[in-house]
Amino acid sequence: WITTGHRADFFVTLVRTGDKSLGKNGVSLLLIPRQKGIYTSIIKLQGQEGNDTSTVTFKDVRVPIENLIYKENKGFVPLMTNFNRERFIICCNLVAMCKICVDESISWANERSTFGKKLIRHQVIRHKIANMSRKALACQSFLERVAYQMKYDPYGETDQSLARNVALLKVQCSQTCQYCVIEASQIFGGRSYVRGGRGGKIDRIYRAIRAEAIAGGSEEIMLDLAIRQS
Secondary structure (H helix, E strand, O other), X not given: OEOOOOOOOEEEEEEEOOOHHHHHHHEEEEEEEOOOOEEEEEOOOOOOOOOXXXXXXXXXXXXXHHHEEOOOOEOHHHHHHHHHHHHHHXXXXXXXXXXXXXXXXXXXXXXXXXXXXEHHHOHHHHHHHHHHHHHHHHHHHHHHHHHHHHHHOOOOOOXXXXXXXXXXXXXXXXXXXXXXXXXXXXXXXXXXXXXXXXXXXXXXXXXXXXXXXXXXXXXXXXXXXHHHOO
16 A cells, blocks of 8 residues: 555555565565556555545556666665655654644743643743753755765765665654653643644644654664665
């Protein structure tokens, strides 16, 4: 199954073209146009409801040789190169969501009053926002460093730490966003548990964050990859 699979006209697919004993050296990347024998079905998700993620089934599908991407049995190379970009884009989204959590929390803390004073006047709330902010800013700085590296050495030809850095960045951003949205949810209270309304943004991020943490490689996979790339 894959993101936007239900409306896709083409499917970039990694397929086994060599013996299984060859492992990653026996797979090829193909561009497969939608045709007879390809069936898709939408899957309902926990969050990101506007995304038509769907199962994809291939049955007796034939693909012309000119639709081969890169080299036969070497499809793992372009696949991994693309993963760096995909993970970086996910990190950009995660940092943006962290900022939303901080901004919304500050805004709400200046609106909401409890025990005769604004939420922002409570030290515990200020500390929550401060910790959210320092973690989010650290992710922003890390993101900008990796962005520079991807711009000037996109394939890691000069500095081979690119894949490692992207992997670590993704873990840092996903864990920080999970922290920020939980803290924001605490600040908003029950309003963050209601779809729409004043806490609607926090609710949406809370439901979407698991997809961002898993997509492009789970945290466990990213941490293991980073060490193996060291």
